[in-house]
Amino acid sequence: xxxxxxxxxxxxxxxxxxxxxxxxxxxxxxxxxxxxxxxxxxxxxxxxxxxxxxxxxxxxxxxxxxxxxxxxxxxxxxxxxxxxxxxxxxxxxxxxxxxxxxxxxxxxxxxxxxxxxxxxxxxxxxxxxxxxxxxxxxxxxxxxxxxxxxxxxxxxxxxxxxxxxxxxxxxxxxxxxxxxxxxxxxxxxxxxxxxxxxxxxxxxxxxxxxxxxxxxxxxxxxxxxxx
Amino acid sequence: xxxxxxxxxxxxxxxxxxxxxxxxxxxxxxxxxxxxxxxxxxxxxxxxxxxxxxxxxxxxxxxxxxxxxxxxxxxxxxxxxxxxxxxxxxxxxxxxxxxxxxxxxxxxxxxxxxxxxxxxxxxxxxxxxxxxxxxxxxxxxxxxxxxxxxxxxxxxxxxxxxxxxxxxxxxxxxxxxxxxxxxxxxxxxxxxxxxxxxxxxxxxxxxxxxxxxxxxxxxxxxxxxxxxxxxxxxxxxxxxxxxxxxxxxxxxxxxxxxxxxxxxxxxxxxxxxxxxxxxxxxxxxxxxxxxxxxxxxxxxxxxxxxxxxxxxxxxxxxxxxxxxxxxxxxxxxxxxxxxxxxxxxxxxxxxxxxxxxxxxxxxxxxxxxxxxxxxxxxxxxxxxxxxxxxxxxxxxxxxxxxxxxxxxxxxxxxxxxxxxxxxxxxxxxxxxxxxxxxxxxxxxxxxxxxxxxxxxxxxxxxxxxxxxxxxxxxxxxxxxxxxxxxxxxxxxxxxxxxxxxxxxxxxxxxxxxxxx
Numbered sequence: 001x002x003x004x005x006x007x008x009x010x011x012x013x014x015x016x017x018x019x020x021x022x023x024x025x026x027x028x029x030x031x032x033x034x035x036x037x038x039x040x041x042x043x044x045x046x047x048x049x050x051x052x053x054x055x056x057x058x059x060x061x062x063x064x065x066x067x068x069x070x071x072x073x074x075x076x077x078x079x080x081x082x083x084x085x086x087x088x089x090x091x092x093x094x095x096x097x098x099x100x101x102x103x104x105x106x107x108x109x110x111x112x113x114x115x116x117x118x119x120x121x122x123x124x125x126x127x128x129x130x131x132x133x134x135x136x137x138x139x140x141x142x143x144x145x146x147x148x149x150x151x152x153x154x155x156x157x158x159x160x161x162x163x164x165x166x167x168x169x170x171x172x173x174x175x176x177x178x179x180x181x182x183x184x185x186x187x188x189x190x191x192x193x194x195x196x197x198x199x200x201x202x203x204x205x206x207x208x209x210x211x212x213x214x215x216x217x218x219x220x221x222x223x224x225x226x227x
Numbered sequence: 228x229x230x231x232x233x234x235x236x237x238x239x240x241x242x243x244x245x246x247x248x249x250x251x252x253x254x255x256x257x258x259x260x261x262x263x264x265x266x267x268x269x270x271x272x273x274x275x276x277x278x279x280x281x282x283x284x285x286x287x288x289x290x291x292x293x294x295x296x297x298x299x300x301x302x303x304x305x306x307x308x309x310x311x312x313x314x315x316x317x318x319x320x321x322x323x324x325x326x327x328x329x330x331x332x333x334x335x336x337x338x339x340x341x342x343x344x345x346x347x348x349x350x351x352x353x354x355x356x357x358x359x360x361x362x363x364x365x366x367x368x369x370x371x372x373x374x375x376x377x378x379x380x381x382x383x384x385x386x387x388x389x390x391x392x393x394x395x396x397x398x399x400x401x402x403x404x405x406x407x408x409x410x411x412x413x414x415x416x417x418x419x420x421x422x423x424x425x426x427x428x429x430x431x432x433x434x435x436x437x438x439x440x441x442x443x444x445x446x447x448x449x450x451x452x453x454x455x456x457x458x459x460x461x462x463x464x465x466x467x468x469x470x471x472x473x474x475x476x477x478x479x480x481x482x483x484x485x486x487x488x489x490x491x492x493x494x495x496x497x498x499x500x501x502x503x504x505x506x507x508x509x510x511x512x513x514x515x516x517x518x519x520x521x522x523x524x525x526x527x528x529x530x531x532x533x534x535x536x537x538x539x540x541x542x543x544x545x546x547x548x549x550x551x552x553x554x555x556x557x558x559x560x561x562x563x564x565x566x567x568x569x570x571x572x573x574x575x576x577x578x579x580x581x582x583x584x585x586x587x588x589x590x591x592x593x594x595x596x597x598x599x600x601x602x603x604x605x606x607x608x609x610x611x612x613x614x615x616x617x618x619x620x621x622x623x624x625x626x627x628x629x630x631x632x633x634x635x636x637x638x639x640x641x642x643x644x645x646x647x648x649x650x651x652x653x654x655x656x657x658x659x660x661x662x663x664x665x666x667x668x669x670x671x672x673x674x675x676x677x678x679x680x681x682x683x684x685x686x687x688x689x690x691x692x693x694x695x696x697x698x699x700x701x702x703x704x705x706x707x708x709x710x711x712x713x714x715x716x717x718x719x720x721x722x723x724x725x726x727x728x729x730x731x732x733x734x735x736x737x738x739x740x741x742x743x
Binding site: 083085088100102104154180182183184185186187188189190193194196197 | 547548551552555559562570571583584586587588590591594614617618621625628631696
């Protein structure tokens with residue numbers, strides 16, 4: 001995937017570029033808003049990572065300019081401003097996701113990959129399948145290996161989110177945002193406990209686990225064993 | 228001299244003085260207008276009365292004179308003239324030089340050209356200049372020889388040193404004699420002169436009083452405003468505890484002073500908050516930063532090989548994350564202290580949010596051997612910042628989980644002793660979220676401290692966390708115009724989060740009670 005990073009801090013930009021390249025993406029960088037906008041308009045990128053505070057043209061203006069020219073490339077906003085209203089403003093300006101600095105690279109990678117996946121045209125799935133696990137979004141039924149699994153509504157939504165991002169790492173904050181719609185940072189391991197409960201229902205008594213813990217990053221739903 | 232000019236300039240620059248000057252000028256103008264109107268109409272009436280008198284007397288006399296011979300005419304005029312000094316008569320020969328009878332010494336110059344032939348007099352009285360509506364003078368001041376109409380004229384007479392004004396009419400008798408009938412206007416003139424004086428003197432008095440009032444007003448108001456200016460200057464220079472004195476009058480200046488004082492209170496609070504933040508940063512961020520530095524230094528000096536340095540790096544990363552978390556929480560509290568922005572408010576069901584957050588923490592509670600019970604009395608719709616309220620509730624539950632369960636006996640939940648109750652109540656003055664535990668609680672003397680930034684009561688120093696949990700809850704409450712109260716649960720702690728009536732949005736629904 002081709003990703004453009006608009007970031008004025010050279011060290012951060014180089015770090016993101018290197019890490020994204022290692023993850024198998026092609027990256028370009030721009031160190032100010034104007035050159036970033038020119039690059040973004042000139043080439044076809046799969047995703048943009050835009051810092052909010054940039055020299056010459058600020059990040060939100062870059063996004064507004066792109067959206068004004070009907071460019072729908074997914075944008076991840078990086079910002080040192082993490083207040084609730086800062087986030088709202090960023091998303092209103094046309095950003096697709098918002099990440100507060102300082103951030104863990106695993107979080108950035110997981111989010112940018114989720115954005116790229118989301119932007120790709122996919123038929124509206126009514127059912128998700130991972131290995132022998134099936135989730136029916138219409139009938140709210142989950143089954144594995146022919147047997148039904150009873151889930152609480154919240155567990156269902158958690159599993160749905162994980163299966164939707166099949167093969168991708170999903171971080172704890174992404175789960176808290178995607179499933180519970182909270183943007184704060186809980187001090188206790190609430191998400192881990194919810195995951196372990198879900199795991200007890202989905203993976204227990206089965207030979208090959210589907211819900212994997214990726215150490216230091218988050219969780220991933222996949223048929224092959226990894227992490 | 229220069230100083231006096233400067234002082235006048237300073238006086239003129241005060242709003243109260245300019246305002247008084249303006250009002251005085253306005254009153255002066257109005258007074259002149261009113262007195263002028265009275266003056267004008269009075270003289271008007273006086274002149275008219277004189278004109279009517281002159282024409283009436285003239286008409287009567289002429290009818291007698293028309294048929295009289297010269298001797299008789301002289302006798303008649305003298306008879307009339309001897310009566311008074313106010314009614315004036317003069318009978319002369321054809322040329323007007325030889326005086327035959329009357330009480331005026333000379334034929335007035337102004338009347339000479341105005342001689343009116345009265346050939347048909349005696350036959351037609353109607354041609355006589357009777358009371359004529361067009362007679363009134365156009366101006367209230369008498370110019371010396373101004374014609375009032377073709378017949379009536381104002382003229383001066385008497386000694387050159389003591390000229391008097393009169394209003395008169397002239398006739399030429401059929402015999403060629405000239406007759407002048409007039410009325411002395413000295414009284415009227417005196418009245419108008421006096422009125423002119425009243426106008427001038429009154430204006431001066433008004434001007435004087437107005438200026439004095441303006442001076443007094445600007446002196447007092449200026450003095451009080453000067454106090455405000457001086458006080459605010461002192462505050463700007465750092466004496467934050469200074470306040471503007473409020474007088475006993477309780478007027479609008481006092482209202483202003485009170486508001487300004489409130490503003491200064493707020494500024495002082497914010498400044499104190501800022502100082503507290505920097506002190507706390509120094510204390511609570513320096514400690515983990517120092518720990519971080521020691522760890523990095525140790526990793527550099529120790530020769531533990533790849534595995535040991537990787538472990539050290541992982542430790543460092545965890546420490547860094549903790550510092551970032553503390554920093555974020557601190558920043559959030561500081562920002563909240565400055566007020567929650569209204570544009571982030573949304574309408575949501577507080578009861579549903581409570582159930583939601585409780586559900587999020589329920590598995591954690593169960594792992595800790597605690598029953599999390601939620602009692603939502605009424606579903607209450609509020610307009611607030613959902614994220615912040617959610618975080619506040621989460622913090623309260625986390626706090627209860629962290630400190631509300633004695634470590635020594637974690638498995639007593641089944642007998643109902645170790646449970647955390649989350650409740651939502653509708654009170655007359657708003658809504659109350661209460662989270663209560665049965666832990667060791669907080670001593671009454673320490674409760675206020677627990678709400679301050681960074682405070683971690685000594686008993687809890689060993690547990691993880693930023694120590695900002697309750698202070699963030701307090702900041703969220705204050706940001707929404709509410710309060711947070713810590714009470715005794717005997718044993719344990721009850722944290723009550725009050726949201727004011729103003730935050731409530733719509734009707735409440737029937738009561739729901741739910742247990743998780």
